[in-house]
Amino acid sequence: MTTAVTDAPPTDDKKWKMIDARIRRRGRTPDALIEVLHSVQEAFGFLETDVLQYVSEALGVPPSRVYGVATFYSLFTLKPQGEHTVVVCTGTACYINQSSALLSRIHDRLGISPGDTSEDGSVSLLSARCLGACSMAPAVVVDGSVQGRVTPQGIDLLLEGLRP
Amino acid sequence: MTDIADRKERPQHRARQAPPEPAITGPIEATAQVCEAAGCLSLGSEQVLDAVRAQAVARGLTNVAIKRVGCLSLCAAGPLVEVPERGQIFESIDPSSPASIDRVVDALAGGGGGRPTAGDPFFARQVRVVLVRSGRIDPEEIDDYTAHDGYEALSRAVTTRTPGEVLEEVVRSGLRGRGGAGYPTGLKWKTVAKADGAAGKYVICNADEGDPGAFMDRSILESVPQQVLEGMAIAGYAVGANHGYIYVRAEYPLAVKRLRLAIRQAEHQGLLGSSIAETSFEFHIEIRIGAGAFVCGEETALIASVEGRRGTPRPRPPFPAQSGLWGRPTLINNVETLASIPAIVGRGGDWYRSIGTEKSAGTKVFALAGRVVNTGLIEVPMGLPLRDIVFDIGGGIVGGAKFKAVQTGGPSGGCIPAADLDMPVDYESLAQAGSIMGSGGMIVMDETSCMVDVAKYFMDFCREESCGKCAPCRVGTVQLHLLLDKMTRGEGTLQDLDTLERLADMVKSTSLCGLGQGAPNPVFSTLRYFRDEYLAHIEDRVCPAGVCPMTPAATS
Numbered sequence: 106m107t108t109a110v111t112d113a114p115p116t117d118d119k120k121w122k123m124i125d126a127r128i129r130r131r132g133r134t135p136d137a138l139i140e141v142l143h144s145v146q147e148a149f150g151f152l153e154t155d156v157l158q159y160v161s162e163a164l165g166v167p168p169s170r171v172y173g174v175a176t177f178y179s180l181f182t183l184k185p186q187g188e189h190t191v192v193v194c195t196g197t198a199c200y201i202n203q204s205s206a207l208l209s210r211i212h213d214r215l216g217i218s219p220g221d222t223s224e225d226g227s228v229s230l231l232s233a234r235c236l237g238a239c240s241m242a243p244a245v246v247v248d249g250s251v252q253g254r255v256t257p258q259g260i261d262l263l264l265e266g267l268r269p
Numbered sequence: 270m271t272d273i274a275d276r277k278e279r280p281q282h283r284a285r286q287a288p289p290e291p292a293i294t295g296p297i298e299a300t301a302q303v304c305e306a307a308g309c310l311s312l313g314s315e316q317v318l319d320a321v322r323a324q325a326v327a328r329g330l331t332n333v334a335i336k337r338v339g340c341l342s343l344c345a346a347g348p349l350v351e352v353p354e355r356g357q358i359f360e361s362i363d364p365s366s367p368a369s370i371d372r373v374v375d376a377l378a379g380g381g382g383g384r385p386t387a388g389d390p391f392f393a394r395q396v397r398v399v400l401v402r403s404g405r406i407d408p409e410e411i412d413d414y415t416a417h418d419g420y421e422a423l424s425r426a427v428t429t430r431t432p433g434e435v436l437e438e439v440v441r442s443g444l445r446g447r448g449g450a451g452y453p454t455g456l457k458w459k460t461v462a463k464a465d466g467a468a469g470k471y472v473i474c475n476a477d478e479g480d481p482g483a484f485m486d487r488s489i490l491e492s493v494p495q496q497v498l499e500g501m502a503i504a505g506y507a508v509g510a511n512h513g514y515i516y517v518r519a520e521y522p523l524a525v526k527r528l529r530l531a532i533r534q535a536e537h538q539g540l541l542g543s544s545i546a547e548t549s550f551e552f553h554i555e556i557r558i559g560a561g562a563f564v565c566g567e568e569t570a571l572i573a574s575v576e577g578r579r580g581t582p583r584p585r586p587p588f589p590a591q592s593g594l595w596g597r598p599t600l601i602n603n604v605e606t607l608a609s610i611p612a613i614v615g616r617g618g619d620w621y622r623s624i625g626t627e628k629s630a631g632t633k634v635f636a637l638a639g640r641v642v643n644t645g646l647i648e649v650p651m652g653l654p655l656r657d658i659v660f661d662i663g664g665g666i667v668g669g670a671k672f673k674a675v676q677t678g679g680p681s682g683g684c685i686p687a688a689d690l691d692m693p694v695d696y697e698s699l700a701q702a703g704s705i706m707g708s709g710g711m712i713v714m715d716e717t718s719c720m721v722d723v724a725k726y727f728m729d730f731c732r733e734e735s736c737g738k739c740a741p742c743r744v745g746t747v748q749l750h751l752l753l754d755k756m757t758r759g760e761g762t763l764q765d766l767d768t769l770e771r772l773a774d775m776v777k778s779t780s781l782c783g784l785g786q787g788a789p790n791p792v793f794s795t796l797r798y799f800r801d802e803y804l805a806h807i808e809d810r811v812c813p814a815g816v817c818p819m820t821p822a823a824t825s
Binding site: 134135136137138139140142143166170173174177178179180181195196197198200201202233234235236237238239240241242250251252253 | 307308311312344345347478479480481482483484487488519520521557558559560561562563574575576577578579580636638639640644645676679710712714718726730734736
């Protein structure tokens with residue numbers, strides 16, 4: 106456990122106030138790490154190296170462990186994300202109902218695979234290990250809203266709507 | 270627990286601006302129960318609720334209620350509305366279509382044109398213990414839970430029974446862990462109860478439902494969150510723990526929101542927190558949110574994650590019951606297991622044991638999905654034949670196509686072929702057939718599925734989700750996937766098939782945790798029942814289902 110944190114946040118963004126408040130409320134303990142990383146990613150969209158450094162000092166956790174945790178869990182990302190996020194579910198029910206055809210359609214249109222962001226920075230593509238929306242398979246989540254029974258033609262329409 | 274007063278301070282109503290409710294001048298004559306679990310919500314059920322309410326008011330109906338409920342279980346046909354007084358359920362209600370909304374309002378007014386629920390095998394063949402309140406109560410209102418006998422089992426247990434008596438009830442029920450492995454719940458509780466708790470004990474609810482194709486726990490948490498909390502508190506009382514954690518997937522934001530609300534409401538009413546039901550028993554529950562790691566469903570990995578570390582498993586023993594969270598005795602149970610507890614303790618272990626089979630007591634919740642007509646959340650007594658589940662409850666295969674197999678147990682499970690459709694669904698029969706009960710995902714496949722590709726799909730999953738700690742799993746799943754991939758490209762040899770089997774055997778017997786030990790199961794089970802498909806890929810260079818790319822072999 107470190108002593109009081111004197112380091113200022115990496116940027117003077119107001120969002121740090123909220124994150125600091127959450128760290129204080131949760132207590133500066135190592136077991137708060139995952140929760141704090143969630144907060145930071147929610148605020149900034151991804152986890153930058155200097156951000157990880159700050160979290161490490163704030164919680165008294167070695168930087169190696171913070172980096173280890175940030176890279177272990179698939180929901181944390183160390184790369185900036187595109188303006189829109191498209192998540193294609195690849196759970197079993199979606200797989201049985203041809204979700205791979207949706208991924209290849211997106212690849213045909215934007216040239217990106219899960220984990221990539223399109224060149225113009227407009228769309229990030231992710232795949233999910235089952236969203237629990239199996240009754241609507243195959244499911245796609247566009248900026249947080251779930252769309253069910255998506256067809257490759259549906260993908261075209263959907264990507265059309267995300268153009269800058 | 271009859272009258273829970275203090276309505277003034279009832280926390281948080283729905284944030285959105287709901288239209289005014291119909292006037293109430295006497296007893297409620299009909300209720301429109303609108304499903305607001307995640308599936309129906311994403312199809313617009315909030316708007317359905319508002320539209321039905323507005324239309325009911327516009328038509329001057331009185332003494333009717335329109336309320337939000339949890340999962341109505343026929344998920345394929347959402348958004349769903351049930352009017353129980355008329356025995357009707359309405360499917361695929363379109364909030365923007367006045368005619369669609371009118372059908373529901375007509376039922377409220379006394380007419381009807383919905384799907385009758387009585388006699389419909391989808392509903393009639395189910396036996397509800399865990400889901401008895403799902404689709405009946407508002408998951409965001411604790412008063413609705415207590416009005417349906419909620420928290421009675423906990424209150425009675427802490428005021429009139431000793432922890433030992435409660436424990437005995439659970440032992441007698443024959444309940445086995447619903448997370449997949451089927452370990453006797455009572456035995457686990459006894460071990461934790463006996464462990465030295467001088468420094469504290471913990472109860473953890475494993476809500477890291479990671480199997481692809483499984484949404485039982487999500488639906489339970491979204492529909493009856495209080496029931497899970499009550500089960501945890503009873504467990505805490507029986508084993509001598511005062512703190513509980515719910516470890517829930519970050520992918521389930523609605524479940525997290527409703528759990529948070531449920532904890533706040535229960536604490537406010539003295540049903541959680543200090544001095545529960547005005548006794549000296551205290552039980553506090555906190556939520557921990559995962560970050561997308563399948564392996565965290567394994568109990569020692571889950572504990573590492575709750576402690577804020579990488580979710581890698583460790584060798585057992587010591588088992589968490591002796592040394593778990595922060596080295597203290599820890600009881601870890603799955604959501605459905607804990608949600609079964611209030612009924613068992615309330616109605617007695619003997620009653621629970623009378624449901625199901627001798628070795629697999631009680632009911633099991635399944636998420637029925639894939640190529641089946643009635644996709645949804647079902648609860649059936651253990652021992653029901655698989656055929657009844659797929660064809661009576663599930664309504665058969667989409668488009669009347671030919672049934673091929675049912676996959677149970679997710680990436681650690683196996684496939685049950687058509688020849689075994691009459692087998693009873695219980696722990697023993699599934700194991701005998703080379704699959705496992707698993708957490709309850711049941712994926713129905715028709716002839717459009719290639720079983721080699723299915724095996725590859727699950728191996729790809731395990732390969733990606735392997736935490737990397739032990740070599741057999743980290744390296745073995747990659748090699749197994751390469752072999753399967755080679756076959757789906759039409760380049761496999763009989764020697765590859767031999768290597769596949771030997772390697773699968775090695776990974777199964779030498780991996781550290783259940784992820785690696787179970788990873789070869791889909792390979793074993795598809796080889797057992799569909800070896801001819803493997804041979805077609807290898808010897809004839811043909812994918813019978815027409816799924817695999819089968820690019821021509823490079824040489825020969």
